[in-house]
Amino acid sequence: MSTIKKEKKREDTSSSLDSILKKEIKLFGNSFNSKKKEQFYTELSVLLTSGIRLKDAIYLIAESQKKKEDARLFQEIGDRIIAGDDFSKVLQENKNFTVYEEHSIRIGEQSGALEKVCNSLADFYTRKNQQRRNVISALTYPIIVLSTATLAVIFMLQFVVPMFKDIFKQNNVELPAITQGVISTSEWLGDYGWILLFVLSIFVISQKHLIKQAWYRSKRDALLLKIPIIGSFIKTSNIARFTQAVSLLVSTKVSIVQSIHLAKEMIEFVPLESALEQVEKDILRGKSLSESLKEHSFFDAKMIALVRVAEETNQTEFVFSRLNEQYNEEVLRKSKSFSTILEPIIILIVGIIVGVILISMYLPMFELGNVLK
Known part of the structure; x- marks a missing residue:
């Protein structure tokens, strides 16, 4: 048994x-x-x-x-x-x-x-994957630069600054405010750095669960839109995806209302989802697509004007197809310029941080020289 x-x-x-x-x-x-x-x-x-x-x-x-x-x-x-x-x-x-x-x-x-x-x-997934590759390509080098620079700053705060702190303490050197600030940051990182690392790890691991929460997605996407350069890029890439979805559905003789509804199901960006949901309701109330789009700042004037032309000429499929091509080209252009702009910004910020640390450590050296004399 x-x-x-x-x-x-x-x-x-x-x-x-x-x-x-x-x-x-x-x-x-x-x-x-x-x-x-x-x-x-x-x-x-x-x-x-x-x-x-x-x-x-x-x-x-x-x-x-x-x-x-x-x-x-x-x-x-x-x-x-x-x-x-x-x-x-x-x-x-x-x-x-x-x-x-x-x-x-x-x-x-x-x-x-x-x-x-x-x-x-x-074709839809080909372009979606191409957009993703463009984003990864644009971010790869800046992320490597940022990671390396972050590690360098942490190394300086954890190992270099404490060495200088001991020298200053042994010789009773009066420290400037900037030096005291850097030393305090170094001490805080030594005492609570592991807590910060733990919190970041938990945040990364919990993303799979948080991404399913509507409130989290709403706040995250709203925040992303406000970030300079990045917000514009994300907005354009989502509009490109939307125009491609509508172009595909209209080409298979789906009504514009149903096309908007299904495109909304495909989009995973809350500001655009919310706008499309309202657009769908407005069309059902009798408004035209261009009038409905005009009420939302998410859609630009170029798109609204071309959609109005499409409604007047009954060329919805053709217009959305051309819009998709234009937005895809804009996404590609922005992804290239994004990497070009982001890299020097990261280097500049990290250079300033390293410069502040070095200056804060060398300033007391003049006082130390007087003490030794």
């Missing part, structure tokens, strides 16, 4: 460990992210255009996957389609896919243009 209990306990432990490992794997980036979606929709579009049936295309994609988790996902989708479920229904019930994707695929199924919709979704 005890042997059976031990075996059962061992199985439970093994099962728990397996569950934890799966969670950890997912945590470190094995989820079905935007990069994988870009590849998936690109391959699916090519296969469908080649005349291959949907279920066969899904199975072919499943066979080409390197990771078992991804292969299992596509295998399950293929099995559901063979069982008689619509592709859009399968996506709706799978948490890896968004409402935007599910609705777009449903339109493709109903209109018989599934390959076109898949190609549009592939």
